[in-house]
Structures are given as C-alpha cells and as structure tokens.
Amino acid sequence: MQYAFIGTGNMGTILIESLIESGAIHPSQIIASNRTPEKLERLANKFTELKVSHNKNAAREASILFLCVKPHDYPVVLDEISESLTPGKIVLSITSSIGPAMLERHSHAKAARIIPSITNSACSGASLITFGSRIDASDKQILLRLFSTISKPIEINEDITRISSDLVSCGPAFFSFLVQRYIDCAVKETNISKDQATSMITEMLIGLGKLLEEGRYTLPALQEKVCVPGGVTGIGLEVLDKTTDQTFERLIEATHQKFKTDIEEVTHAFAKSNL
Numbered sequence: 001m002q003y004a005f006i007g008t009g010n011m012g013t014i015l016i017e018s019l020i021e022s023g024a025i026h027p028s029q030i031i032a033s034n035r036t037p038e039k040l041e042r043l044a045n046k047f048t049e050l051k052v053s054h055n056k057n058a059a060r061e062a063s064i065l066f067l068c069v070k071p072h073d074y075p076v077v078l079d080e081i082s083e084s085l086t087p088g089k090i091v092l093s094i095t096s097s098i099g100p101a102m103l104e105r106h107s108h109a110k111a112a113r114i115i116p117s118i119t120n121s122a123c124s125g126a127s128l129i130t131f132g133s134r135i136d137a138s139d140k141q142i143l144l145r146l147f148s149t150i151s152k153p154i155e156i157n158e159d160i161t162r163i164s165s166d167l168v169s170c171g172p173a174f175f176s177f178l179v180q181r182y183i184d185c186a187v188k189e190t191n192i193s194k195d196q197a198t199s200m201i202t203e204m205l206i207g208l209g210k211l212l213e214e215g216r217y218t219l220p221a222l223q224e225k226v227c228v229p230g231g232v233t234g235i236g237l238e239v240l241d242k243t244t245d246q247t248f249e250r251l252i253e254a255t256h257q258k259f260k261t262d263i264e265e266v267t268h269a270f271a272k273s274n275l
Ligand SMILES: NC(=O)c1ccc[n+]([C@@H]2O[C@H](COP(=O)([O-])OP(=O)(O)OC[C@H]3O[C@@H](n4cnc5c(N)ncnc54)[C@H](OP(=O)(O)O)[C@@H]3O)[C@@H](O)[C@H]2O)c1
Pocket: 006, 007, 008, 009, 010, 011, 012, 033, 034, 035, 036, 039, 055, 068, 069, 070, 071, 073, 076, 077, 094, 095, 096, 115, 116, 117, 118, 169
C-alpha cells in the first residue's frame, strides 16, 4: 500500500515521522509532496527510502492520500489531483473545516477526516475520525488500525467536530498556555526559578497523565483525594472555581465562531475553484 502526503508542514511532517517511527508505515511506502521543496529535502534526508515528488504524481501512485495543507489550499490541491481521485482511492482531510461530505462532493474517491494532535508525535493522545458515506468496513479497519499505532482513534459525528478538535487538537496548546501562566506567576511572586518551576510542573503533569491513563482516579476523585479538609489545596480550588467562571464558555464561543467563518471561507474557495 502506498501513502501520499500532500503538504509536509508541521502536521504532515508529524504524521509521516510518527507513522514511520511507530512501524505502521515503511518509508518506502510514502510519497510526499510540498509546495516549496526545502521541507521535503529534510524528510528525504532523514528517511532515505521515502520518495518525494509533486502533487499529481504523489496522488497517482498512492491508494491513501493525506491532504495536509491549510483549509484554503484544499480546493487548489483537489483540483490539481482530481484525475487521480478515482473510486478505489481514499482521500483524507486532517482539518476540522473540511469534512468527508465536502471531499466527496468534489471528488469520486472515498473520503474521511482524521484530525490528529501534536500528542500523536509521542504515539499518544487521541485522533478524531469521521468516515464518509463511500467508506466501507474494510477501509474503516485499515484507517483505524493505522491510527491506533500513533493514537487512540475516536470516531465522532460531524456535529461535534469543533468541540472535539478543541479538546484533542487545540487542547495541548490551551493547557500548555495555562501551565505557562502558572509557571510565570510562580516565578514573579516567589523565589523559585523558571527552570525549577518548569521541571516540577512537568513531572507533575507526567505523573497526572499516568494516573489518568491507569484509570486510578476520575478527575473529580483526584481533586477530592488531594484536597484534605481545611487544607491549602481547597483554598486554591476555591480561587480557581471563582476566577475560571466563564473562561471555557468564552473559549468555546470564540473557537466555534472562528470555525463558522472558516467554513464560510472554505465554501467560498470551493465555489470559486474549477471543481
Ligand atoms: N498544527 C496542528 O497541531 C494541527 C492539528 C490538527 C490538524 N491540523 C491541520 O493540518 C493542516 C496543516 O496545518 P500545519 O500546521 O501543518 O500547517 P503548515 O505547517 O503551514 O503546513 C502546510 C503545508 O502545506 C503546504 N502547501 C500549501 N499549499 C500546497 C500545495 N498547493 N501543494 C503542496 N503543498 C502545499 C505548505 O507548503 P509551504 O512550505 O510552501 O508553505 C506547508 O508546508 C491544517 O489544515 C490544520 O488545520 C493541524
């Protein structure tokens, strides 16, 4: 089986590297293309058996095509590779604003959307899968098996795409922002150094992740366990309870508003294209 990766920026590269490093795909099964050649050269130097080419050739040779470009570049790429998008092939979007129905409308191929997360580069975290109407049971098995080597694939319906992406794909950025805030404040308000605070909180987060992974505690049970009656943790949690009121409501409102705009822009870009 040959896999095309069109677009080898951040996410295209992460996917290629993690799928190779997990053993799911051999470099010789990959044909990668990118608008500018420098990023391809880096990949070709790292994985000598990986083939690099241009979009049309990559699409022609592969059975499963990952489109790893920004949403507004999808119509251009789909137009360029349209003759290779035949009914036997699977074309994949990795972006929330382009779903399988949109890919099916603009090609004859089978389609799915798989939203990865930066956590997948550590063969960890979730990925979000929505299958199109032409995908059959054996295609599903192939895609689920592929993504289970680098993530926990979670099948989702179209209507929860944005919120699921917020949690899985944006989540690492949101939570590292909050953690960074905590570190910066600790450094500003106390004698601790940035290195010390960073190292302590990193170990805490790894430990927290392991506890959750092992299923020893639920999130509420963890809070209850750490929070001794009349203790310091409870005072801290009261502050958090008051100060984060509305924080996530606002975040969800903002991401969903941006999502709506992105879909309008993408729909407009498709309408203007030759597809
Ligand atoms: N970053 C994340 O954590 C994340 C997570 C989940 C999903 N995604 C999705 O992944 C997609 C890519 O995001 P990214 O962060 O990887 O962006 P990126 O770093 O900008 O990568 C996009 C790549 O697409 C290439 N490209 C653009 N037009 C092209 C064309 N016509 N033919 C071939 N290659 C083309 C660009 O080439 P140049 O070198 O010329 O710029 C660039 O290398 C987005 O749709 C995003 O929603 C990202």
